[in-house]
Amino acid sequence: MGAPIYLDYAATTPVDARVAAAMRACLTVRGTFGNPASGHAYGRAARERVERARAQAAALIGCPAADLIWTSGATESNNLAILGSARGAPGACGASGARGAKGAEPAIRGHIVTARGEHKSVLDACRALEREGFAVSYLLPDREGLIDPQAVRAALRADTLLVSIMHANNEIGVVQDIAAIAAVCHERDIGLHVDGAQSVGRIPVDVTRLGADLFSFTAHKLYGPKGVGALYVAPARRAALQPLLHGGGQERGVRAGTLPVHQIVGFGLACELAGALLPAEAPRLERLCARLWRGLSGLEGALLNGHPVRRVPGILNVCFAGVEGESLLAGLTELAVSSGSACNSDSEEPSYVLRALGRDAQLAQSSLRFSLGRATRARDIDTAVAAVRREVRRLRAAAP
Amino acid sequence: MSGRATQGRRTGGAGRRARSPARARDPLGEAVRLLFSDLRHAGEVRSARAAERVLGGEAGRTEHGTRVRFSLRVAAGRVREARYRAYGCPYTLACCEWLAGRLEGARLPIRTLDEPARWALALSIPPERLGRLLVIEDALRAALGAEALPPEPTA
Numbered sequence: 087m088g089a090p091i092y093l094d095y096a097a098t099t100p101v102d103a104r105v106a107a108a109m110r111a112c113l114t115v116r117g118t119f120g121n122p123a124s125g126h127a128y129g130r131a132a133r134e135r136v137e138r139a140r141a142q143a144a145a146l147i148g149c150p151a152a153d154l155i156w157t158s159g160a161t162e163s164n165n166l167a168i169l170g171s172a173r174g175a176p177g178a179c180g181a182s183g184a185r186g187a188k189g190a191e192p193a194i195r196g197h198i199v200t201a202r203g204e205h206k207s208v209l210d211a212c213r214a215l216e217r218e219g220f221a222v223s224y225l226l227p228d229r230e231g232l233i234d235p236q237a238v239r240a241a242l243r244a245d246t247l248l249v250s251i252m253h254a255n256n257e258i259g260v261v262q263d264i265a266a267i268a269a270v271c272h273e274r275d276i277g278l279h280v281d282g283a284q285s286v287g288r289i290p291v292d293v294t295r296l297g298a299d300l301f302s303f304t305a306h307k308l309y310g311p312k313g314v315g316a317l318y319v320a321p322a323r324r325a326a327l328q329p330l331l332h333g334g335g336q337e338r339g340v341r342a343g344t345l346p347v348h349q350i351v352g353f354g355l356a357c358e359l360a361g362a363l364l365p366a367e368a369p370r371l372e373r374l375c376a377r378l379w380r381g382l383s384g385l386e387g388a389l390l391n392g393h394p395v396r397r398v399p400g401i402l403n404v405c406f407a408g409v410e411g412e413s414l415l416a417g418l419t420e421l422a423v424s425s426g427s428a429c430n431s432d433s434e435e436p437s438y439v440l441r442a443l444g445r446d447a448q449l450a451q452s453s454l455r456f457s458l459g460r461a462t463r464a465r466d467i468d469t470a471v472a473a474v475r476r477e478v479r480r481l482r483a484a485a486p
Numbered sequence: 487m488s489g490r491a492t493q494g495r496r497t498g499g500a501g502r503r504a505r506s507p508a509r510a511r512d513p514l515g516e517a518v519r520l521l522f523s524d525l526r527h528a529g530e531v532r533s534a535r536a537a538e539r540v541l542g543g544e545a546g547r548t549e550h551g552t553r554v555r556f557s558l559r560v561a562a563g564r565v566r567e568a569r570y571r572a573y574g575c576p577y578t579l580a581c582c583e584w585l586a587g588r589l590e591g592a593r594l595p596i597r598t599l600d601e602p603a604r605w606a607l608a609l610s611i612p613p614e615r616l617g618r619l620l621v622i623e624d625a626l627r628a629a630l631g632a633e634a635l636p637p638e639p640t641a
Contacts, residue, residue, distance in 0.1 A: 089506055408548075408573075410551070410574055412575045413522075413578075416514060416575075416576040417523075417576075483528065484525050484528035484571060484572060484579060485553075485571055486544065486555045486571040486572065
């Protein structure tokens with residue numbers, strides 16, 4: 087049997103061959119291998135490549151290049167945005183769990199608003215802040231996965247420091263109304279962080295129009311390398327952003343560490359290519375997704391997870407009533423799909439994102455996430471539909 | 487270009503063939519994969535004829551992730567036909583399939599099916615799945631009743 091059909095592009099994408107070639111040119115003695123912090127010619131050449139990549143990445147999300155910080159990926163970007171904003175906020179100083187008056191409850195250092203369906207790198211960063219004495223409100227999405235901007239407004243408090251809401255959900259692909267949420271936040275001069283790992287490269291993104299103050303994205307979701315990402319930081323928020331890493335002063339003191347030139351160059355080119363391909367690729371993936379859903383929706387008990395329209399092209403999450411998810415996944419040997427987010431798939435627990443939509447444990451556990459990408463063709467979709475129909479029927483026939 | 491990932495080409499200086507997705511190790515293991523792929527004993531036994539009995543038993547709950555039902559057609563002191571229905575992980579389904587195959591032709595009372603820990607060993611089922619196998623054992627015990635497996639160990 088040949089390699090399975092890859093339908094897990096939301097987990098990661100293969101590196102574009104042009105990107106790989108550009109990266110290779112930054113590794114060896116004949117290439118641009120210098121340390122961008124060095125003052126000599128090798129360093130200057132590397133710095134030029136890094137700044138060109140910064141401009142390429144910034145162009146994809148509509149921000150000035152100077153407002154972009156390189157990181158190791160979206161997880162670090164999310165951590166830097168949330169931990170850095172909270173710890174660095176002017177009103178949040180003071181030791182962790184410090185008590186106000188003698189014998190009183192520990193003083194709350196500040197308040198963060200996020201949502202239950204966020205990526206683990208956001209939720210776990212928020213949990214860490216709770217342990218440090220911050221309060222966090224976790225909003226529940228509606229049954230289609232959307233966060234109501236008015237629910238954000240209702241959650242804001244006098245001590246709210248930051249709101250963190252993802253742009254497109256990694257499991258169900260639903261796109262939030264970030265502009266409306268940003269308007270709510272800015273009425274009270276509260277910063278908004280947006281995890282854009284799944285939206286950049288799939289839909290047009292303009293952080294200025296969205297109103298995001300901090301915006302995370304990563305290379306490996308858009309045919310770039312793993313291990314590099316970026317955080318957009320609006321100039322007004324930069325002073326309050328406390329770094330997580332210290333030593334070296336790179337990235338204007340916000341993110342220390344020698345810049346991985348080959349990764350950054352690859353990321354930059356991947357962004358440029360994604361921007362160029364987007365106008366044709368987005369509608370193509372939308373058509374393929376519609377074809378997939380047409381094929382699957384004919385199965386009894388197949389339910390689409392998330393809003394039917396407000397979604398990024400290329401991500402479809404479906405649950406199958408009465409079918410055990412692990413067996414379904416194991417039976418689909420000709421497909422590489424996910425039974426939830428890859429970050430969460432080691433766990434036997436049903437997806438917390440789907441549970442937050444109100445799906446019961448069995449339905450949540452029976453879900454499959456199909457995520458399509460550049461190499462996906464109509465015949466792949468037809469193969470996927472046939473395979474899923476076969477396995478769902480086989481497992482249902484074996485079930486009590 | 488198709489959706490099939492193209493890997494496994496020669497890697498630069500290393501000169502070794504990269505592991506392709508098609509050759510990646512199957513986490514289920516060979517025995518479980520074979521059984522899981524061919525659930526030929528899934529279903530219900532045919533209705534019993536004269537001088538035959540049908541034994542049935544069920545355990546587990548769908549909402550807990552595992553539910554198993556066995557039905558056995560018994561005649562002349564032997565299991566003539568063994569069928570099961572199961573909702574559960576691939577290990578659960580494979581183990582039911584394996585046990586059903588072993589049950590057919592077995593003489594009552596059943597003395598040869600060992601215990602779940604040995605089933606796990608025989609099929610290379612990871613220890614963390616033992617709980618699923620205990621549900622299967624409960625279903626078998628419920629089906630076989632007095633003609634059951636060896637007695638449960640006492641505490």
